[in-house]
Amino acid sequence: MNKTTTNNLLFDLSGEHPELPMAELEAVLGALCKDFDIGDLEVINRLAFFETKDHSPGLIEKLANRLSMCRGIFEVAASRSNWQKVIRSSPRSDEIKKLDLVNQVKEIDRGVFERRKAQFRPYFAPISLHPRLARCLVNLAEPPEHGAVLDPFTGTGGILLEAGLMGFTVFGSDIDPRMVEGTIRNLEHWGLKEHSIFQAEIEELPGKITSKDRFVIVTEPPYGRATSIHGESLESLLERAFLVFNKILAPGGRLVISIPDKELVSLADKYFSTINMFELRVHRSLTKYICVFSRFD
Numbered sequence: 001m002n003k004t005t006t007n008n009l010l011f012d013l014s015g016e017h018p019e020l021p022m023a024e025l026e027a028v029l030g031a032l033c034k035d036f037d038i039g040d041l042e043v044i045n046r047l048a049f050f051e052t053k054d055h056s057p058g059l060i061e062k063l064a065n066r067l068s069m070c071r072g073i074f075e076v077a078a079s080r081s082n083w084q085k086v087i088r089s090s091p092r093s094d095e096i097k098k099l100d101l102v103n104q105v106k107e108i109d110r111g112v113f114e115r116r117k118a119q120f121r122p123y124f125a126p127i128s129l130h131p132r133l134a135r136c137l138v139n140l141a142e143p144p145e146h147g148a149v150l151d152p153f154t155g156t157g158g159i160l161l162e163a164g165l166m167g168f169t170v171f172g173s174d175i176d177p178r179m180v181e182g183t184i185r186n187l188e189h190w191g192l193k194e195h196s197i198f199q200a201e202i203e204e205l206p207g208k209i210t211s212k213d214r215f216v217i218v219t220e221p222p223y224g225r226a227t228s229i230h231g232e233s234l235e236s237l238l239e240r241a242f243l244v245f246n247k248i249l250a251p252g253g254r255l256v257i258s259i260p261d262k263e264l265v266s267l268a269d270k271y272f273s274t275i276n277m278f279e280l281r282v283h284r285s286l287t288k289y290i291c292v293f294s295r296f297d
């Protein structure tokens, strides 16, 4: 293929959240497309258009294997301005698929995420977030290629499972030995045999982690009542956790964390700059704040 021609890609984003699908797409394109520039990404009617000169073999397949909040990727033969017209006049992705201008369609099998939901894992506890959200959080952390993901509140391993299936090295810990066992069972059930999962109270982590570089933290601390966090308030636990994350992350290192109370988000300000925050309403009495932080240099 002529290397100067552009590869015009159209992403059919899911409507499950107003901002997360686009934020995930930006992160994944940044990781996998050599010439990604955020200004070149344009979205109309949940269809995101991106023109790239990157013709790496299997690029579409790789993008599809990473994205959780996207229904499909089309490779299209038309310039940006033509596509703008098409999208504006025919906004439905199922209609666009039938147009002559579409060279290739890569549907994303969203059923795989449903089959990894908490209740279908060998070890189950009703605390795990949906696999699509778990994967999105990992992507937002932008782990480096061949890098690692740490979850220090691993629970049943929902976040590490998605990270491992995307090819990242996974390591994690939890105060509860049943969760440690459970995470290992769940990871191994999906063929992820290489991992390092151990029991640790959050403050014990610095003594147990040796490498400072090439990992990101993606995590979801407890969001239940004080009893479920061993009598400690969430505020106190988070204060301790941010201090620890500051110790173990490299300067500029990413932390993606789900916090169930907006007022507690600013506890991170001492050590982290905020890159992004997304509000996710789970039900009437639970809203999660998905925060993307970067450790101060």
Ligand SMILES: C[S@@+](CC[C@H](N)C(=O)[O-])C[C@H]1O[C@@H](n2cnc3c(N)ncnc32)[C@H](O)[C@@H]1O
Residues within 6 Å of the ligand: 127, 128, 129, 152, 153, 154, 155, 156, 157, 158, 159, 173, 174, 175, 176, 179, 200, 201, 202, 203, 219, 220, 221, 222, 223, 228, 229, 230, 237
């Ligand atoms: C909301 S759950 C994590 C759920 C997880 N994302 C999953 O997919 O299953 C929070 C976890 O934090 C653990 N935890 C609570 N207090 C802790 C502490 N002080 N240090 C380490 N882990 C703790 C709990 O045992 C629980 O498994």
